[in-house]
Amino acid sequence: MSSSIPNIAIIGAGPGGLTLAAILQRNSIPFTVYDLDASPHGRNQGGTLDLHPQGGQLALRAAGLWDEFVKYARPESDVMKVVTPAGKVLWDGNGPNARVVEAGKEYDHRPEIDREKLKKILLEAVEGSRIKWGKKLLEVKEAGEGSYDLVFGDGETERGFDLVVGADGAWSKVRKVLSDEMPFYSGISGVEFWADNADEKHPFVSEFVGAGSMFSFDEGRAIQAQRLGSGTIRTYGNVRVPENFFKECGIDWEKKDQARNEFVERYFGDCADVLKRLLMESGDDLVLRTLYMLPVGFKWEEKRGVTLLGDAAHLMTPFAGVGVNAAMWDGLDLASGIVESVKGGKPLDVVVKEYETEMFSRGEKFAQKTMRGLKGHFSAHGNGHFVERLKGGE
Ligand SMILES: Cc1cc2nc3c(=O)[nH]c(=O)nc-3n(C[C@H](O)[C@H](O)[C@H](O)COP(=O)(O)OP(=O)(O)OC[C@H]3O[C@@H](n4cnc5c(N)ncnc54)[C@H](O)[C@@H]3O)c2cc1C
Known part of the structure; x- marks a missing residue:
């Protein structure tokens, strides 16, 4: 491999890791994704996600997957109903109250997509041989200045990575190299x-x-x-x-x-x-x-050759519905930095640090919003506040 092309490992084939992988692939930059699931269909992928124009949607555009997204997205499900515990309907975006959306602006708000479909379109964008399934990372080992080996649960060790990206979710093993913090x-x-x-x-x-x-x-x-x-x-x-x-x-x-x-x-x-x-x-x-x-505003000291994205970096509860958007935005930003480094000659350490600086700030804002959501959702005035936000166009 040419010295200007780093050897990149992405741990985790969730929405964040696959976004990074899909954009790298589109730019002909090699990488390997490792995931603990035995196969792409290893488990139920969960519910539905709303993709925001600035987060998930932007990332899919950068990955060249917009048309695929439009095939499966459900703008018609971007509809809310709010009911008090006593059964009073405070807000109903269905039926006669449905928001009128101008043609061409269907995706300007927060269209829904099933998590399973999102995974499908991201997986289809990544060459199958670049993803290794059934690879549970146990440990990232330093193997000299800025070089890392990966130890897996199947007893194998893969060696000599210049950049290890922890996209391995809540209980990230990669995070251990950077911090002792646990969720x-x-x-x-x-x-x-x-x-x-x-x-x-x-x-x-x-x-x-x-x-x-x-x-x-x-x-x-x-x-x-x-x-x-x-x-x-x-x-x-x-x-x-x-x-x-x-x-x-x-x-x-x-x-x-x-x-x-x-x-x-x-x-x-x-x-x-x-x-x-x-x-x-x-x-x-x-x-x-x-x-x-994770704590709101969680950060770590930069360390050459290792970084995190998505839930591994800023795990939050689902009470603002932003986690997947944050993960895909991270994937997009980190991929853009790596492309700039490989094609433009900017040192990899510099682009990773730039990515982390932006991501820390963005992750903190998302985490604060989520904390407000958690407090509001579990309070007696939560319905009223939520309806006010809906009336304000949120
Ligand atoms: C109940 C619930 C509802 C949610 N609803 C929403 C919503 O409506 N909108 C929204 O934006 N977000 C929502 N979220 C949050 C969203 O699911 C996450 O923020 C998002 O999945 C994070 O993506 P990720 O790629 O960072 O991590 P993950 O999706 O967690 O993916 C991590 C990947 O890493 C792999 N992995 C883990 N450990 C290892 C290991 N040791 N070795 C190898 N591979 C490993 C896993 O198999 C997985 O494929 C919800 C979360 C929950 C729990």
Whole structure:
């Protein structure tokens, strides 16, 4: 390999790592992605994501994936409904109140895309041989000035990387080279309830949630439902509880129907019947989520040849819906720096430092917004404040 082309490892094939990979590939810069999943279809990819013009959308344009995005994006699901715990509808962007969007401006706000589809279009943009699946990184080892070896769970070691990018999410192993900081419990745990093929199998759920998302906030608890392009509606019952809640609450989560009854009755039993019905009728699956975060404004001292992006750098709760946009924006910025270095001769260390400076500031702003979201969503005045923001065009 030419000395001007760095040997790049990207750990993690999530939205952030794949954005970086897709843009590098478009610029003919080699790299290898390592992911612990056994294959691209190793696990359910989760719900729906809204991609902002300045974050995810910009990154997809830079990766040459705009047309693919438009194929799967759902601007029609960029619709909110807000209901108080007592069942009063404070805001409904469905039906006659639907926002009128001028032709050509469908993507100017926050169109939704299923996480699975986003992953598909990013994966299709990256040459298959550049991604190694079933590679769980255990440790990044320094192997001389600015050179690193990667130790994997399968016993193999890959050697001699000039740049290791930790895009390995919340529990990043790459982060350990840069900092001792670990994610801490956000105070919120949630149960995800699924209603598959909602239009046909669960017409009440479908009708009640509408075309996009439904929210109901209250002191210490929040219900959030979202429609996926697949036809499933996922509803989250989130509660402010201690970290070991799922183990210690006395609910047997293996018995899913019984667990759903107990959880809903215990934490949402005094809510309006429509909200309880939404949770109770969404019985096709149940997933437990304990939400962690990194400190707002988390930073590290620069270290030649190692950096982080996405959740590995600024893990936050989902209460502002910005995590994936932040991750893809990071991927875009870092890729632009690497391209500038390889093609324009700017030293790699310099572009990585420039990337980190921008990313720290951007990540902090996103994390602050998320903290405001967390406080608002779990407070008695959360619905009113949220509706004010919607009226203001947010
Ligand atoms: C319930 C929930 C709902 C959310 N909703 C939204 C939303 O609506 N909008 C939004 O913007 N964000 C949302 N987020 C946040 C969003 O999911 C993340 O911010 C985003 O996925 C971060 O992307 P990433 O590429 O940095 O990391 P990840 O998506 O976590 O990807 C990390 C990748 O690294 C791999 N990996 C991990 N460890 C290793 C290892 N040791 N070795 C090799 N590979 C490894 C993993 O397999 C994975 O593929 C939500 C999060 C949660 C939990």
